[in-house]
Amino acid sequence: MTAAPVISAVGPVARAAAPGRRTARVRPYSLTGGRTRFGHVLLVETFVAASADPDEEPAPAPGGLAARVMPEVRAIVGLCRRLRSVAEVSALLKMPLGVVRVLLGDLADQGRIRVYGTGDATGRPDRALLERVQSGLRRL
Amino acid sequence: MDYAGSDTTTGPEADHQGPRSWQTDRSRAPAVTKIVIAGGFGVGKTTFVGSVSEITPLRTEAVMTEAGEAVDDFEAVPDKDTTTVAMDFGRITLESDLVLYLFGTPGQKRFWFMWDDLVRGAIGAVVLVDTRRLEDCFPALDYFESGGLPYIVAVNHFEGTARYEPEVVREALSLPAQVPVLVMDARKRITVVDTLLTLVGRALEITPGRL
Numbered sequence: 389m390t391a392a393p394v395i396s397a398v399g400p401v402a403r404a405a406a407p408g409r410r411t412a413r414v415r416p417y418s419l420t421g422g423r424t425r426f427g428h429v430l431l432v433e434t435f436v437a438a439s440a441d442p443d444e445e446p447a448p449a450p451g452g453l454a455a456r457v458m459p460e461v462r463a464i465v466g467l468c469r470r471l472r473s474v475a476e477v478s479a480l481l482k483m484p485l486g487v488v489r490v491l492l493g494d495l496a497d498q499g500r501i502r503v504y505g506t507g508d509a510t511g512r513p514d515r516a517l518l519e520r521v522q523s524g525l526r527r528l
Numbered sequence: 529m530d531y532a533g534s535d536t537t538t539g540p541e542a543d544h545q546g547p548r549s550w551q552t553d554r555s556r557a558p559a560v561t562k563i564v565i566a567g568g569f570g571v572g573k574t575t576f577v578g579s580v581s582e583i584t585p586l587r588t589e590a591v592m593t594e595a596g597e598a599v600d601d602f603e604a605v606p607d608k609d610t611t612t613v614a615m616d617f618g619r620i621t622l623e624s625d626l627v628l629y630l631f632g633t634p635g636q637k638r639f640w641f642m643w644d645d646l647v648r649g650a651i652g653a654v655v656l657v658d659t660r661r662l663e664d665c666f667p668a669l670d671y672f673e674s675g676g677l678p679y680i681v682a683v684n685h686f687e688g689t690a691r692y693e694p695e696v697v698r699e700a701l702s703l704p705a706q707v708p709v710l711v712m713d714a715r716k717r718i719t720v721v722d723t724l725l726t727l728v729g730r731a732l733e734i735t736p737g738r739l
């Protein structure tokens with residue numbers, strides 16, 4: 389059982405697999421530049437929300453990733469009734485950031501989660517934004 | 529944990545004002561940006577974040593292998609040990625459509641793998657320093673110096689300890705003249721806000737204007 393501490397480090401998602409069965413490896417979805425396969429930018433502060441009313445969510449196709457980790461996916465979609473940042477989803481559901489980003493990326497690619505603010509999200513803030521932050525902080 | 533059964537409608541956030549208006553409107557999202565607070569263990573990062581945040585600081589974790597790679601996979605690598613890195617963060621709604629996040633992150637070099645990702649799009653970084661353990665901030669300084677991200681040095685002064693003038697700290701850290709250094713108290717909101725303003729000012733200095 390050399391893998392046991394490792395699995396507990398990854399947290400609840402690893403436990404979603406049927407007991408006694410090895411968790412199937414999810415494609416190691418590399419988030420180059422914070423982007424998912426379909427170009428969604430998922431930085432820690434990126435806002436996400438459910439695209440539809442989560443109660444009207446269709447059941448996931450059997451066998452897919454969504455079906456295998458359904459409780460986590462449902463929790464994410466439920467939490468995203470409200471606008472949340474990627475970091476908030478990770479913190480509030482106590483799921484590691486990397487895992488949350490994979491799931492959110494998948495949900496976004498499926499159109500079930502909307503990812504806000506794209507454009508130049510990976511660049512540095514421009515002067516206009518910095519000035520807004522400055523006046524905002526001065527008002528605190 | 530039974531995710532499906534837990535109440536995820538409201539979430540266990542502690543925002544005393546209740547949900548902000550932007551949170552409940554899914555048709556649009558506010559502009560969002562972030563500032564990174566880096567420093568050694570126990571230097572006051574979480575205290576700093578908590579002093580200005582509108583929510584009780586939340587904790588998020590990233591899993592990394594001993595080799596220093598982030599794990600974004602469901603199956604951990606069986607032949608490598610993994611460690612969990614905790615990051616605390618807070619949030620400030622500056623305008624109804626402008627939100628600032630503050631991320632406190634440990635400063636050790638072995639966490640650099642996380643920073644590349646964390647600093648992307650950030651306004652800049654506050655390197656928090658305890659003068660009794662000055663060397664704890666060296667890795668963070670090295671990182672931000674080489675990465676070109678705007679940064680400032682904030683000395684979190686613990687009362688009862690020697691108080692050093694900013695210029696003395698600057699010299700001890702061999703900081704370039706243009707990098708702001710200030711002495712503050714992570715428990716005092718007003719000095720935390722000042723620190724953030726100093727960083728934004730520094731970022732404005734080195735951000736080119738529109739042509």
Ligand SMILES: Nc1nc2c(ncn2[C@@H]2O[C@H](COP(=O)(O)OP(=O)(O)OP(=O)(O)O)[C@@H](O)[C@H]2O)c(=O)[nH]1
Nearest residue numbers: 568569570571572573574575685686687713714715
């Ligand atoms: N006296 C005094 N105590 C402080 C100050 N800032 C932080 N502390 C205390 O120092 C301790 C560590 O502060 P934290 O904010 O948890 O530090 P941290 O950098 O988040 O620590 P880690 O996340 O464990 O690395 C806490 O007990 C704080 O209450 C300060 O300015 N003065």
Ligand SMILES: [Mg+2]
Nearest residue numbers: 573574616632
């Ligand atoms: Mg802390």
